[in-house]
Amino acid sequence: MVIGCIGCGNMGGALVEGLLRSAGSGKRFCAYTRTAARLAGLEAQGVQRLSSALEVAQQADFLLLCVKPAQVPGVLEEISRALTADKVLLSVAAGVSLSKLARMSGGLCPLVRCMPDTPALVGKGVFAFAFSDNLSRERAEEILALFRNLGLCIEIAESQFAAFSGLIxxxxxxxxxxxxxxxxxxxxxxxxxxxxxxxxxxxxxxxxxxxxxxxxxxxxxxxxxxxxxxxxxxxxxxxxxxxxxxxxxxxxxxxxxxxxxxxxxx
Ligand SMILES: NC(=O)c1ccc[n+]([C@@H]2O[C@H](COP(=O)([O-])OP(=O)(O)OC[C@H]3O[C@@H](n4cnc5c(N)ncnc54)[C@H](OP(=O)(O)O)[C@@H]3O)[C@@H](O)[C@H]2O)c1
CATH class of the missing domain: 1.10.3730.10 (ProC C-terminal domain-like)
Structure with missing residues (x-):
């Protein structure tokens, strides 16, 4: 499995670091972020730095989209042709719904909406997850298992994201x-x-x-x-x-x- 990350700032960097610690063998990591210098720490831990978001989307099976909400449409426009049905795209962008992600990503790729809290930055997060209908239960469970090492993971209805954000x-x-x-x-x-x-x-x-x-x-x-x-x-x-x-x-x-x-x- 190749785990790719686009946008390795505070949250993207913390998630990749956490997944590097928890993912076990058989996982390879690649990433692209606008300011390449921000990837130095992750590269030293074995993450392959690629030269574009599209390249990450082409190589990764499981793609983390960790840019700011306003940057999501531009990135998805660039990578949508690589987002096929056999991949999974996880977005942490606050307020960006699964239906919007589906519209912007071409509708083929199974999607995960995830909302972490800031203690996720120190590996003690609380994560809410909602999955698109075209993501199998088995893959959803795999993703939950992957993130459980980074904190408490709960699956909620998408309509509860505002409540989760207000509380957690x-x-x-x-x-x-x-x-x-x-x-x-x-x-x-x-x-x-x-x-x-x-x-x-x-x-x-x-x-x-x-x-x-x-x-x-x-x-x-x-x-x-x-x-x-x-x-x-x-x-x-x-x-x-x-x-x-x-x-x-x-x-x-x-x-x-x-x-x-x-x-x-x-
Ligand atoms: N921080 C939190 O506690 C938190 C909590 C919940 C959800 N989130 C969500 O997490 C996402 C990221 O937030 P953050 O706090 O981690 O922001 P951040 O530190 O600014 O990280 C965003 C990263 O994306 C990079 N980027 C921007 N445009 C890009 C592009 N076109 N291609 C590749 N990389 C690009 C930025 O590059 P530069 O370094 O060059 O600007 C930056 O490194 C947001 O959607 C936010 O809603 C964050």
Missing amino acids: GAGPAYVFAMMQALSQAGVTLGFSHEASRKMVQALVEGCAVMAEKSPEHLAELKDNVCSPHGLTIEGVNVLDRRGFSGIVIDAVLAANARGLAMEQES
């Missing part, structure tokens, strides 16, 4: 905002910026692992920290009085609404 795509911004606020509180209480940030990072990582390992409801995990007449319940009461949960839910719903509008616009 935008999710790092919500989590970083919470981390930044906690870190700022730590500085206010006299910890250094560095110590505060490090402690908050470890706190969030520890909570994520605890949530993963525990069968208890998240509300129970929260209650377990709140001793009667203790200090945590005083802090949690402030969150509840100020409507913390409602604010977070409203943020996700607002992002979802914008995502739905963007799907219509693009």
Whole structure:
């Protein structure tokens, strides 16, 4: 199997690096990106640099399209004649639907729409996938297995992409905002910026692992920290009085609404 990537910037580069680590033997990699220097790191890991997007599309069985959404039509126009029914094209372009990809790619090649979140850049992503009708179940499972080494993979209906983007795509911004606020509180209480940030990072990582390992409801995990007449319940009461949960839910719903509008616009 030859895995090809067109557009090796932040996301394309991270996906190829992750797949290089996880794909095992029997896979060959090739790539083309506009600024050739960006491929130096991948070339050193065995990725063959080709001289055009078309060449990658001709050589690859599984093609990752990782250019910006506005660049997708131009690239697909260039490579569509190489996109035959025996290949698979996966696009990570935000807001570009399977039907648009099918229209722009000539309609023969099976398609995958994939939405990663930014932690995919460090190999801890959450990936949503939707597959075109002409992609067999067997190939869809192969692709899911390939990406499972890069993070959590879920298959969703295409109509849920805006919801996924509002919750998980935008999710790092919500989590970083919470981390930044906690870190700022730590500085206010006299910890250094560095110590505060490090402690908050470890706190969030520890909570994520605890949530993963525990069968208890998240509300129970929260209650377990709140001793009667203790200090945590005083802090949690402030969150509840100020409507913390409602604010977070409203943020996700607002992002979802914008995502739905963007799907219509693009
Ligand atoms: N970054 C994220 O967290 C994230 C999350 C979800 C989805 N995505 C999706 O991932 C895609 C890429 O985003 P990104 O953040 O990785 O952007 P990026 O860092 O700008 O990468 C895009 C790459 O494509 C290259 N490129 C542009 N036109 C090209 C062409 N005609 N042929 C070959 N290569 C071309 C660019 O080359 P130059 O270096 O010369 O500009 C750049 O290296 C977008 O569609 C975005 O919606 C990204």
